[in-house]
Amino acid sequence: MPFIHITMATGRTPEQKRALLAAVADAVHETTGTPRESVRAWITEVDPSAVIAGGVILSDRRK
Known part of the structure; x- marks a missing residue:
């Protein structure tokens, strides 16, 4: 039983x-047969x- 944890910024x-x-569930199914x-x-x-990504705080990048 695979466990996939996705961490991302809100929005x-x-x-x-x-x-x-x-899409993640489909990809795991298709690639592993799970x-x-x-x-x-x-x-x-x-x-x-x-x-921070690439030296820029994401909230600053979104402005």
Whole structure:
């Protein structure tokens, strides 16, 4: 039973998060043969002011 933890900055819609989780479950199923109902995936959201990428705080980049 695979466990997939996705950490990303807040700001996505519920629909985007559902689509992401479904795509991850599909990818695991297709690449490993794991039944979709056995795939566990979840999203942890963090405030964009608490993440840096390429030397720039994400909340600053979004302005």
